[in-house]
């Protein structure tokens with residue numbers, strides 16, 4: 089089955105650490121943007137069943153529930169949606185928006201990903217976020233009242249002045265909340281962002297060892313609270329893994345609509361021919377790496393330029409080919425190793441297999457049936473461990 093991703097590249101204010109593509113919110117532009125999304129739904133026929141829809145950004149919660157409902161109605165009209173389609177929206181918790189959440193639930197959204205990041209006001213101020221810890225708590229409470237059962241919270245790690253005690257306080261709050269999922273990300277210092285120029289603030293970030301310690305602290309606390317890790321940054325209560333995000337790591341097809349959106353499916357921007365159905369049927373449901381040959385055939389990775397005006401002006405969004413042959417062995421391996429399911433040893437090269445004993449001994453890997461998977465300690469330094477295994 090195929091996933092749909094809608095990129096909503098508008099933000100009320102730019103966060104100083106963020107290098108995602110977004111432009112300032114402007115009501116009229118957003119309204120035209122929704123119109124362009126609707127045109128593109130018609131312009132991208134997909135015969136494969138859709139089982140996930142994801143509104144990401146930017147700040148998708150700047151769209152009104154009526155606009156979200158319009159997009160979802162267009163999806164229902166143009167595509168075949170599975171009965172239990174997971175429909176996620178990234179929600180910025182700034183201010184109280186109880187009625188907004190109720191209307192969003194009525195519009196059909198059934199999963200919220202709330203950008204809480206921390207439940208420490210001091211931490212949120214250092215990150216330049218516009219919401220408070222109380223806003224985050226209200227958002228979760230209001231989401232539950234609105235009828236959301238599937239609620240994810242973002243947690244940012246390795247932030248300035250994030251001591252063990254500071255992180256423990258946020259982890260305690262997360263453990264007590266009625267949520268089903270946590271996405272725990274390391275703060276990345278991206279070149280060109282205001283944060284990357286702020287040497288005083290950067291000097292207050294944890295070093296590599298402390299970063300690994302904070303990550304392991306989060307893994308252990310979340311496990312104790314019933315969140316099972318299933319990917320390097322993802323933790324879920326049983327039955328609540330993000331089905332949409334799993335598509336990225338399992339190399340299942342998804343189509344992205346919107347300025348800056350990425351896609352990986354059998355639709356070539358060179359031919360414009362929609363082949364998502366054929367390739368989706370081959371890929372869907374296969375375990376990582378098992379379908380490498382079929383998956384690589386006909387699948388392309390492409391993106392929409394980061395240009396809102398170009399997206400607004402076009403009948404069909406402009407698309408640029410990124411990779412005509414993605415998902416070959418190395419990439420599939422790299423993605424699959426992010427998952428706690430790991431990979432079969434037979435998927436590794438002879439040179440990589442020779443590294444396994446040392447990595448097991450160091451505690452970076454564990455045996456998993458006939459294969460291997462990274463341990464939490466391995467995930468804490470995943471770039472180095474994965475690099476050693478994709479030789």
Ligand code: SF4
Pocket residue numbers: 098099101102103106107108110145146147180
């Ligand atoms: S972190 Fe989120 S809200 Fe902040 S600027 Fe980036 S996309 Fe916008």
